[in-house]
Amino acid sequence: MSRSRQYWLMKSEPLVFSIEDLARAPKRTTCWDGVRNYQARNFMRAMKPGDQVLFYHSNANPPAIVGIAEVAGAAYPDPTQFERSHKHFDPASDPAAPRWDMVDIRYVRTFATPISLDSLRTEKALVGMALLQKGSRLSVQPVTNGEWEYILKLATV
């Protein structure tokens, strides 16, 4: 059963991995490893190829949505959870039933002007956006169709 394209937002620290890094990556694609939060993992498991992703730079100056990527494939186990020396090693994860998944993300485009967190906060249409909720730390979030369309309009203003 197919479904229409869904929309997401994913955060990355540009000093660790920026949208420029994604644009330069082989096949303009990267695997989104290292997520160790159940809610974020569950959102990745819900992703389908072709779903669209707002690429957000956190811990940046300014923090901002900087462009678009797309989901390149369904979620699959993140191998770093089993690598003992890896920062994201999880000794409690059972290889027979891996706890953590990741998806592949492909570059689509970079906005001519990043849409800063500050400017997003001034938009009444976006007050319900997960990103803007107090204390929101989730690194993978759903974006509604309305939010997506509104943000893309902002991107081309």
Next chain:
DNA sequence: GCCAACGTTGGC
């Protein structure tokens, strides 16, 4: 560097 908010862990 600070710190508020949040998620996870583990003792009980």
Next chain:
DNA sequence: GCCAACGTTGGC
């Protein structure tokens, strides 16, 4: 099941 302690996120 409660909750204190701890670790992390991420804006500022």
